[in-house]
Amino acid sequence: MPEITINELEAAINFWRARSPSSGDELSLCKEASALSKPYALMIVQRRTSVPSDGLDPGALDAFEAYRRAMHG
Numbered sequence: 001m002p003e004i005t006i007n008e009l010e011a012a013i014n015f016w017r018a019r020s021p022s023s024g025d026e027l028s029l030c031k032e033a034s035a036l037s038k039p040y041a042l043m044i045v046q047r048r049t050s051v052p053s054d055g056l057d058p059g060a061l062d063a064f065e066a067y068r069r070a071m072h073g
Helices: 006-019 031-046 058-070
Strands: 003-006 050-052
Touching: 003 006, 006 031, 006 058, 031 050, 031 058
Parallel strands: none
Antiparallel strands: 003 050
């Protein structure tokens, strides 16, 4: 499976945040942005610049693929 860069993950998170802004008193992220934020945070902590797409959990992979389809058709 192809690698997903940290920049791509950040763009996907921003896409979902713009599409479905944080809500509620606690300002929770939408489920897609939340799913993507976990591997994004791990990449930062581990100082990684990319992650294999098959390394994402199903929720994060679904959110990323939906973002990619929305951006690239």
